[in-house]
Amino acid sequence: MEDLDTLVLRTAAGWQAAGQPALLVTVARTWGSSPRPPGSLMAISGQGETVGSVSGGCIEDDLIQRIREQGIASVCEQGRPAVLRYGISADQAHRFGLPCGGTVELVLEPLQAQSQVPELLAACAARRSTERCLDVRSGAVTLRPGRADGVPRWDGETLVNHFGPRARLVLIGAGDLSRFMSEMALSLGFEVMVCDPRPEQRASWALPGVHVSHEMPDDLIQRLRPDARTAVVALTHDPKLDDLALIDALQSPAFYVGAIGSRRNAQQRRQRLQEHFDLSPAQMEALRSPAGLYIGSKTPAEIALSIMAEIVARKNGIALPPQVQVAEAKGLEEAVADADADAPPPQDALVCGR
Structure with missing residues (x-):
């Protein structure tokens, strides 16, 4: 579209x-x-x-x-x-x-x-x-x-x-999350590319309007040379596929570079990138991981919605506060839960047996 x-x-x-x-x-x-x-x-x-x-x-x-x-x-x-x-x-x-x-x-x-x-x-x-x-x-x-x-x-x-050129979304990894993100991005007018060199992952993957690449992700990113109208999101959880592509994307003018994963995995990824690659602090700061806005996502469709919302906000030049991003929001939620657990019961609370 x-x-x-x-x-x-x-x-x-x-x-x-x-x-x-x-x-x-x-x-x-x-x-x-x-x-x-x-x-x-x-x-x-x-x-x-x-x-x-x-x-x-x-x-x-x-x-x-x-x-x-x-x-x-x-x-x-x-x-x-x-x-x-x-x-x-x-x-x-x-x-x-x-x-x-x-x-x-x-x-x-x-x-x-x-x-x-x-x-x-x-x-x-x-x-x-x-x-x-x-x-x-x-x-x-x-x-x-x-x-x-x-x-x-x-x-x-x-x-x-x-x-200008259409906003372009490059997704690394063919799976359910890629499918939902592709469908949303197409409806928003994005040009969409999905890259996955694994034949077992892309065997049944087909969506009209989406170009599917069999290249190694870093080869695709180097060939595309992402411009300021390009977003790149790594979805495989596999460092062999994600990391090199993310390095190339972070050194490009791409307006959004993100990767899915837990907060622990995101921290490990940042450590790998900092230890083995020459990235500036600004380039590392540009990596959105865990990708997306915190909306309590559980299903692939909900996760796709949270990531696409963040991508569209960034495309439109909207600076979102850290509190709405996944890592910060989950940290705040856990801090509140811990504080509630440590708080003493109210004076008029019922006591078992009385």
Whole structure:
């Protein structure tokens, strides 16, 4: 499953290639509360088909009606982009379902050859972070290297939006936990790879949309050269498979590197890595082990949920407090349990025989 931006761009490019008019709609600016942030995309075909979203649905309905009644050429005069603003008045906010005081400014761009959508898709497929600059006066588009997590910019004449490679998840080990994590990651728009050189582990492992590698994990990591949109998680409990791959991942720009295991196993792993490999304190600190957030996970599905939650938080730049991570949370829980066990009984407690 593709991430939403890629789906919007690919669908719009398909309409364009088929000779059907297509309109790319971008949230350029918002004031107050708004359902979708700047940079959000949707596409509308000349027949009123849509993909993506710029609001909770009411603005989309209005845009579809405009396209069906007037056509893209009328909405965007002379084939140039147009700017629409919704939610300026209380009546509009009520009509379009915007929160009180919310205002959304949209840029409507009729797609043409100069829109460079296929070129943008190719750059994303090649894992190149790209900045797309649209001149609203002429409709001309310029593509140039940029940050995948850059903030959209809009000055009333030029709209700058940022596109990057899909977030990628590399799982070391084929098993039940890998399957649940893969399914969740695919639904979140991640590109997913599972690596396991053991034939007995991968014999019955198959999941549509997931690439399965038979390489040694460290060979795969070296070949992939993880970028800042890559997460790597070791799931085998086997140091021969996990350790070398983790070393290579920790020395890369990967935004998340984790490994499952008990707190005792995690500590032993850290000792092995520190004793035998030249890793900096910052690189060792980057290792998330035990991986995941503490939610009382028991089953493989629950463990997968806890790890994916931590990965998504890290991808989105959210700094989580140590207390929600597995090792810290379990330590605090045990400390509370020990304190309760050592506490004297209350004075009015019942005593056996009385």
